[in-house]
Amino acid sequence: MHFAFTEDQAAITEAAREMLLETCTPSDLRKLLESGNPRDAGRWSTICEMGLPGIMAPESAGGLELGLTDLVGIAEAAGYVGLPEPLIELAGVTIPLLASLADDHGWLERAASGDFVAIGHPTNSFVGDADQASALLLGHGEEIHLVPAEAVSLVRQDSFDSFRRLFTVEWTPSSATLVGRDWALAAERGALLAAAQMIGLGQRCIDMSVSYAKDRTQFGKPIGSYQAVKHLVASAQVAIEFARPVVHAAAAELPLAIAASRARVAHAKIAAGEAADLAARTAVQVHGAMGITHEADVHFFLKRAFGLKSAWGTVAEHTRTVIERVTTARTGPDATFAAELSSPDPQ
Structure with missing residues (x-):
């Protein structure tokens, strides 16, 4: 498989990166x-004008109908700047899930234009940015419910990262809100895009x-001249350089929905998380005592990572996914994560 990004993919990523670095x-x-505001209105307007929320939405819904590999570079750029707005989950998790529903009640087109729909996937304990949502996709067992914002009650939960606005949601499932029973690849997309953001944060x-x-300077020389630093x-x-291609490969293979691709996503999440963790802790150590203060900018990226x-x-859940793969099928340098050796059926 050829892992290089196309010129169009690189151009989209670079345009988004430049905008995010500036704003x-x-x-x-x-x-x-x-x-105390949850988002910057001007920045979100620019993001929507560029069509980024609808990058994976069908053209019929006003989107660009691109794939996960087109979004992964933008997710990395969003991580690099510590973007507070929930662009990545909206574009890469919520919108593909809405597109998979038989009836999205018109929310797919609205979400593609930037009207935020929060997602309460069973994998996560809390719903992110629910206070900014016009509607919410919520789970009741294996069921998917599309619920208007006015029909729920939100309770804010403390978060280590002030920009991660987390909530528990009180609501009542009904036949009127039931829209599906298959979360499909939503959890894998969420994990993969979280990994991409962590690559950006670590960098x-x-x-x-x-x-x-x-x-x-210390002792008359820049501290960067010392070997220990x-x-x-x-x-x-x-660590970042080794994790990045794993994330890119997982983005390319995720749509296969087979044991190897699931293990690749799990591996990407683990590798990116460990790399970002090391990079954040290293940044604090290099900055010295000021690295753990609010005055240093390091804390924005450390908390998000x-x-x-x-x-x-x-990490434990994703490790189990990798273990399941290596204990149920042939392994080795040519086989462990080789999607072309895996059948569409679970292994």
Whole structure:
């Protein structure tokens, strides 16, 4: 399989990345945090004007009808800037799920244009950004219910990351809200896109560490000239570089919905989570005592990385998925994650 992105995919990612870098700086994050608002209206308007929420929506619903591989680079860019707005889950999890329903009650087209629909998948304990939603996709056992925002009651839950707005939802399932019984690939998409964001978060922590190590002097020299600091940052960068292609490969193979592709997603989530965790902790260590203060920008990215590491499945849950794959089918360098050797049937 050829893992290089096409010119069109690279162009879309770069355009989104440039916009996010310009509109979502640490200074912007601080202003948003101080205001208490859940999102920046101007930034969300720009995101919608670029058509990013509908990147995976069908053209008939006003979307671009692109795939997960087209979104994964944008998810990485969103992680790199610590984007507070729920673009990635809306574009990559909610909209594909709405598109799979026999009757989306008109919400697919609305979501593709930026009208937020929150998703309460059984994998997660809480519903993210439910207070910003016009409607919610909620689970009742294996059932999928599409519920208007006015029909639910929300209870805010504490989060380590102030920008991850988490809620428990009180609601009553009914035949009128029932829209499906198959969550399909929603959990895998969520895990994969969380992994992509963690790659971006980890890379941002490393870049911040490098920049600080160049400027901060100790004993008359930049601290980045000392071997101990170099090795810390280099080890974190190696972890990111090894995890990134796993995430890209998982994005390409996820639609296969077979044992190998599920294990690939699980591997990507584990690898990206560990790499982002190492990069965040390294950034704090390189920054020294100020690295654990609110005044340093590191905390924005560290908190998001720690939060996403346990979202859409814990490390233990994803490890079980990988173990199931390696204990039920042939393994080895040519087979463990080789989708072309796996049949469509569960192995």
